[in-house]
Amino acid sequence: MKGFERKNQLFSLCGLNCGLCPIFLGKHCGGCGNGNQSCGIAKCSLEHGKIEYCYECESYPCEKYRYIDKYDSFITHKRQKADLKMIQDIGVEQYNLQQREKMQILSHLLANYNDGRRKNFFCVAVNLLELSELQEAMKQIQQNDELSVLSVKEQCSYIVDILQKIADRRNIELKLVKK
Numbered sequence: 001m002k003g004f005e006r007k008n009q010l011f012s013l014c015g016l017n018c019g020l021c022p023i024f025l026g027k028h029c030g031g032c033g034n035g036n037q038s039c040g041i042a043k044c045s046l047e048h049g050k051i052e053y054c055y056e057c058e059s060y061p062c063e064k065y066r067y068i069d070k071y072d073s074f075i076t077h078k079r080q081k082a083d084l085k086m087i088q089d090i091g092v093e094q095y096n097l098q099q100r101e102k103m104q105i106l107s108h109l110l111a112n113y114n115d116g117r118r119k120n121f122f123c124v125a126v127n128l129l130e131l132s133e134l135q136e137a138m139k140q141i142q143q144n145d146e147l148s149v150l151s152v153k154e155q156c157s158y159i160v161d162i163l164q165k166i167a168d169r170r171n172i173e174l175k176l177v178k179k
Contacts, residue, residue, distance in 0.1 A: 004042045004050075006032050008092060010099045013053050014041040014068070015080035015087075019103045020127045022119050023074050025110075040064065055084045072176040074120075076127050102126050105134050113141075115156040125163045125174050133166045 006012065010019035012032050023029040032042045041064060045051050054060050061081070069077045087095040106126040110119060126134060140162055141147065147155055167174045 003046055004032065004039075006042075007052065008096065010096050010103070011053075011083070011087060011092075012041075013045055013051065014064075015054065015084040016075055016077070017079075017083060017099060017102075017127055018075075019099050020106055020123055021075040022123045025106075025119075025123070053084060053087065055088045070177070071179050074176075076124050076176060078128060078177075098131050101131060102134065105138060108138070109159065113152075113156050113159045115153050118156055118160065120176065121160060121163075121174060124176060125167065128172050128174065129163065129166055129170075133170075137162045137166060 010017070012018050018024045021029065032039050041054065044064065048057050051057050065081065069080055071077065106122055109122045114122065141159060147158065150158065164174060
């Protein structure tokens with residue numbers, strides 16, 4: 001989108017965690033307003049003085065946020081508002097540090113435990129679970145000495161089970177919600 005520029009490539013102005021998105025990870029996304037389709041929120045940013053994050057706008061939360069977390073696209077939208085609040089509370093630098101650690105965890109999961117069918121599951125799980133919960137999961141994985149003798153499919157099932165149990169404790173559904 002002409003005139004729109006985003007400084008933070010890990011987090012979009014609307015609250016999506018781009019660094020944890022399967023489309024972004026696959027290098028199939030140009031980012032807000034630079035991808036295959038125009039972004040209404042990027043256009044809105046330009047109209048409101050090129051704000052970097054929606055929470056900076058005097059109209060936030062506006063009508064665009066009314067049902068923003070009801071359905072997902074290729075990335076989960078369930079934490080958009082909460083993540084905007086978090087970045088507002090702790091600051092961009094601290095938030096990005098956490099996101100980079102989540103990206104490392106996601107990268108490790110995809111490189112070592114993806115049976116070819118779990119990319120979206122891992123992206124959703126890393127997006128929705130807290131960093132401390134993901135660290136707990138990684139600790140469990142690293143402490144399992146028998147994991148290396150399992151097939152890739154069995155390893156993947158084991159990892160999915162760990163993440164699912166953590167999500168179940170918090171009543172989080174680890175799947176995209178489509179229209």
